Structures are given as structure tokens and as C-alpha cells.
Amino acid sequence: MPHDHHDHDDPHALLPPEPALRVKALETILTKKGLIDPAALDEIIDAYQNRIGPRNGAMVVARAWSDPAFHAALMKDATEVVADLGFFGRQGEHIIAVENTDETHNMVVCTLCSCYPWPLLGIPPGWYKSDAYRARAVREPRKVLANFGVNLPPESSVRVWDSTAEVRYLVIPQRPTGTDGMDVDALAALVTRDSMIGTGLAKAPS
């Protein structure tokens, strides 16, 4: 296990300083020893670039808006419900859905690292992993929301979920008005990634 080091004897300092070269060097060393297979790396990247992303979560939200039985089951045991849809796995083994209402706005952060519900939302965006978001979201969520163009009325309270364990949170944004009669696919198109983290709202229908 790693211990505290002085700068000069950190193993990582032995790799080239430029980040892209550093990754390349490590990949080359590991590949030559047979410890990693570059074709497996391509598969991992393809999965997170093209298949596992916020459209998964948007489908869950749209169904929750449309189907009261699905909504009830999701709020009771989201892990089981989303697993039935095929959204289970790495960084999404324990899922809780939290619902925005007129009274409460939910917002998710990981102050200690970058925990995020990968099977539902994919790889977290850069801002979610930024020092500014991690530092500020718990202490001044309303000012952070303003950075996203979201201004909450004073009558609503904010509940910030700091993801300190292996439980991952999916925010169910409020269903926009003017969407009666829209089908699940049309509703899902209104559900943005940020609305499921709680830094945005669902889009109004055009």
C-alpha cells in the first residue's frame, strides 16, 4: 500500500511529466508485461463514450414521471428497479433516487473524490470533479446553482447529498409544466444530465 513520500522518491515521479506521455509510458510498460490488453482498453472507452451515459438516467426519470407504479417502486428500491432496466454495475451498485419538489431541491456532490452513478449518468463531467464544486457545493449550494443559471425561490430548501460511501444518488427533477400527454421518449429528451445531479432543471418543452 502507498505511504507518504517525499517528492523525490514518489514512484509516479519516475514517469514522464507531460500527462499524455505519462499515460502512454505506463500503458506501454504494462502492455509489454502482458498486464493489460490495449484492445480491452478500447472496449472500456467505447462503453463509457458510446453506451453508458445520461440517456440511461433520463429514461428512468421519464418513466418515473409517467408511471405511478414505476415511480413508487423506484423510490422504494431504486437499485432493483434500475437493474431490471439493465442499469447496474460499476459505481452504481447501490442507488437511491431523491425527488425534487416545490419544497425541497436535491443536489449531489462528492467532496472527498468524485463518486457518481456511472451506470445511469456515465463518467462525471469535469466540473463535478473540480475543486470549486467539491469545496463549495456543501457550504453554498445556492451560489453554486447560480453558476449554473439556477435560482431557487426562498421558500424551497436545498438538501445536498455528499456521496461519502458506495451509495449513489439520482435526482428526479420536477416534471416541467406543459408536458401532459407526452410519451416517455419525448419526456426523456427533456431530462438533462445536470438535472439528475441537481445542478439543473429539466428543460421546458419547445
Next chain:
Amino acid sequence: MTRVHDMGGRYGDGPVDPGGPDDPVFAQDWHARALAVTLACGSLGQWNLDMSRHARECLSPKDYTRFSYYEKWMAGLADLLVGNGVLTKADLAGQGDDMPHPLATRSMKPEAVAGIIAKGGPADRPYSEQPLFQPGQTVRTRRPADNRLTDGGHTRLPAYAAGATGRILRHHGAHVLPDSNAHTLGEAPEPLYTVVFKAEELWANPEHPRDEVTLDLWQSYLRPA
């Protein structure tokens, strides 16, 4: 004492840049490679998730601050590979041999990737004892927030929530205890709870009297209040 990663509540970071809706998943090609190399190496089975988090946290404050996100991953990975005897420092310096590695039989195969991602690694474990706390009960977090098993060790109680009084919102069953698991002291599962704190309990100048912060905290982090 805290480490540099424990930044919740810190002042001085400036605005959050929300980016745009069409930003790519990986801003640079090497970000994608860094993520993939890290996940593939995890499959060698030489460390667990808590150890990999702790490796990034053990970066010096200077490195942690100057490294971008995936640079931290790369540095943590290099340190884990050497610290766990998978590679030598000579290997990292480009002076090692290219002989097949004894762990090469465990390397992640392309056809196994989808299954490994879909399988995940649940953290809940069987636990025969009754949980000490029930939803609605008032609890106080320990202070200081340090690991009690290993000096300077990994913990998931952020400093900003140390010594704070909150209310149990939810019991999640027993989960692997990171404070133990990060230091190969065993999984030591404990009841895990979501605890809700009033913002005014955590901050001198909360933005709003009804705002709250929740954290997921293990039983040994908590005392009855």
C-alpha cells in the same frame, strides 16, 4: 489532521465552470486512456477501491493541487503498482525487462469488459447484529475525523462534518468499512447510515435556515447524541 482531498466547505476556489451540453465525455484522448488503464489494472486484483482512493489521497498536497483529475489517477496508479509489488521503480523508469509478468494471466480481456462493468462490486455485506441506530435518532459524529485504525489512514468522514449533530435518515444495511479495507485490515462491515445535518450545524453563515447536507456514515463514526 486532514489531507488535501478533504475540501468540502473550503473557501477560495472561485466559480464553478458548468461547461456546455455538448462537451465530450473525455476532454482529451489521454483522459480516456488513463481511465481505461486504471480500470484494467484494478482487475489484476492487487488492491481494492478503498486502497486506490487512499493512493490518490496520499499524493503530496503540492502534487494533488497541481495535477489535473486524470493526472491524479495516473500518479495514484503508478504508486499502487509499485507499492503492491506489481512493478518496480526500474520498470516505471523504463529500465525494466519485458518478460511476461506472473499476473499476466489475470489481465482483463476485451471480451470480458462488458461483463466486468455490468457486474460491479457491491459493498454491502451480511451482518448479524442489530444496528445501533434507527431512522429519526439523533447522533453526533466523531471528532477529529481521523482514521482510528491507522494513523493518517483513509476515512470517509469529511472534516467539515466532524463533531456535528445530525439525524439518522436511512439505514443501508452493513457496508465494507473503508477505514479498515484501505489498509488491508479486512472488510470489517458495519451498518451504514445516511445522516442529515442542518446547514447551520456545519457552517457559521449558512445560506438558508432550512438547507441541509446529508452524508453516508458508518456506525463507528457515530455516537448517540
